[in-house]
Amino acid sequence: MKAGANALARSRKPVQELPDVTLSEDGEVRFLHLGTEWIQGSMIIADPFAIELDYVQRMMAWLLFVEPDSVSKRKAMQLGLGSAALTKFHFKKLRMHTTAVEINPQVLAACQGWFKLPPDGPRLRVLLADAGQEIRQAQHTGTIDALQVDLYDHEAAAPVLDSPDFYADCRSVLTDDGTMTVNLFGRDASYERSVQSICAAFGEDAVWAFKPTREGNTIVLAQRTADRPTRMQLLARAEEIQSRWELPAVKWLRIFKPIQ
Template sequence: MKAGANAAARRRSGPQTLPEVTLSEDGEVRFLHLGTEWIQGSMLIDAPFVIELDYVQRMMAWLLFVEPDSVPKRRAMQLGLGSAALTKFCFKACRMDTTAVEINPQVLAACRGWFKLPADGPRLRVVLADAAEEVRKPEHTGRIDALQVDLYDHEAAAPVLDSPDFYVDCRSVLSDDGLMTVNLFGRDASYERSLQSMATAFGEDALWAFKPTREGNTIVLAQRTPERPTRMQLLARAEAVQLRWGLPAVKWLKLFKPVS
């Protein structure tokens, strides 16, 4: 449903292979598209720093596994900028040091011009790069506490980067208690293949998954260091997340469980 890169662009490189960015509006919501009708991201026009889509809210489920007071001291990274909803939320609401990686300069320009993405500064930076190459850079190793991966081509058929080797690289950027959330969308076979790739890199006991949204987005969470908090511990954390950041975290617990 959302795109951060284009598969053809990764194979051939060059601006001519990147899809055209377009916008649409429906009442109070502005949408980002990459040359198709597929929605790549959205923003409430009157509340630009609120996460509008359910599946994007669920990409913040890593908050269930960390102490709320520790969040502003942590680092977030998004692979795929989309409409910058996660980047803005981590930067503005969570007060985190935030890096986003995006391959398409048109997406960055749209986010700055139409989706209220702030300019780069001491706590915020957007890197125009191939996500697969960026996560292999040594300066990121072991430094990211929350990695959010949403990399689809403009047709939203399957993730652009989805191999076990890619997820090994993702795991390498995480801190000891770091977590990765991934948006998976598409056919069941694609989902199972993605899940197996993550299990190869992280171990099956490190994976948690939501039930699919109505639109078919399934958010999977992977822990750098597997742990299984009790239901009561998760409920207490969910209540704190909901109170502090306004995310529907208590509802998440009805839809979210370990993969194995």
């Protein structure tokens, strides 16, 4: 099966038009689908709070730009719940205040029933809402340190929210040293258009990108405030990330660089 992107059906669709959630398992891994073969998320059954897919791990590259000791004091938000891999990791492993936004109640129910998503509490909220509308709510402005955006429909052809205005709204919720990571997947033309939209909102000097995974997922990172750490600084940070949280951050540095 091919690794696609986490799903979030576009706003303003009535609930009955949202795609149905289906599950599959392959040995030790459980997968989430939205009525197609595309994998919208996964979970290692024996280790439910780990991140299994490479592209989802790369969404954690924001850790390269903050002090590790500050992480648990920060706030994270995911636009698109998928199998809740990122939400669970931020909440359980990083001990962060975490908010996820998901429009499809079936996705939320699947995550609670089959993917070990903990219930809402003082540090965790899952909002059933349109991401494009929720991101504009005043209470979020300037409060988020790590924003992950993974907004695809069941066909996984192109992001459903992908305009310069949308990315400007994403930038507005970030703290001064906050970072957005975005999963881009699909046709080359779609990728280039997405990067242009991100650059229009953040500025080209604030945008970094990974090389694509074998499945075609390309993670793009954008900083609220552009910063270019030295390679030695990044390496030291990557080694610390790898030691603390078992993410392959040292390997990231071979495939991650500024776009200009």
